[in-house]
Amino acid sequence: xxxxxxxxxxxxxxxxxxxxxxxxxxxxxxxxxxxxxxxxxxxxxxxxxxxxxxxxxxxxxxxxxxxxxxxxxxxxxxxxxxxxxxxxxxxxxxxxxxxxxxxxxxxxxxxxxxxxxxxxxxxxxxxxxxxxxxxxxxxxxxxxxxxxxxxxxxx
Numbered sequence: 774x775x776x777x778x779x780x781x782x783x784x785x786x787x788x789x790x791x792x793x794x795x796x797x798x799x800x801x802x803x804x805x806x807x808x809x810x811x812x813x814x815x816x817x818x819x820x821x822x823x824x825x826x827x828x829x830x831x832x833x834x835x836x837x838x839x840x841x842x843x844x845x846x847x848x849x850x851x852x853x854x855x856x857x858x859x860x861x862x863x864x865x866x867x868x869x870x871x872x873x874x875x876x877x878x879x880x881x882x883x884x885x886x887x888x889x890x891x892x893x894x895x896x897x898x899x900x901x902x903x904x905x906x907x908x909x910x911x912x913x914x915x916x917x918x919x920x921x922x923x924x925x926x927x928x
Contacts, residue, residue, distance in 0.1 A: 855884065
């Protein structure tokens with residue numbers, strides 16, 4: 774019985790963590806499309822609505838360089854840039870919503886950012902709809918289990 778509980782616990786833990794990294798690795802073709810899209814932007818906004826409270830700050834990241842790295846899982850997008858703003862999101866009680874409106878600006882920062890991206894939690898400005906959408910959505914990828922699909926940063 775104890776072994777069965779351990780197995781179910783491991784399955785549960787791995788299923789939760791798998792959702793948090795849904796678009797970190799992809800085919801070379803999708804990686805190139807993502808790179809081309811990101812290179813047209815001056816900045817991205819990072820917000821992991823499914824992450825813990827300490828990791829859930831909204832970060833505005835100025836882009837300096839975009840590259841594709843090959844890893845065991847496939848191709849990954851790597852950004853070199855600078856976090857220039859940190860925004861503490863309002864507490865939304867874990868209830869999922871299609872849009873999140875956040876007051877902007879908040880805390881000004883100048884911190885280095887050198888990380889691979891999960892395109893389900895990185896947002897770019899969608900001029901047509903006047904809101905931030907995930908890069909995954911902009912590429913037409915299917916997003917699962919994301920609480921916040923669109924961000925609106927109010928002045």
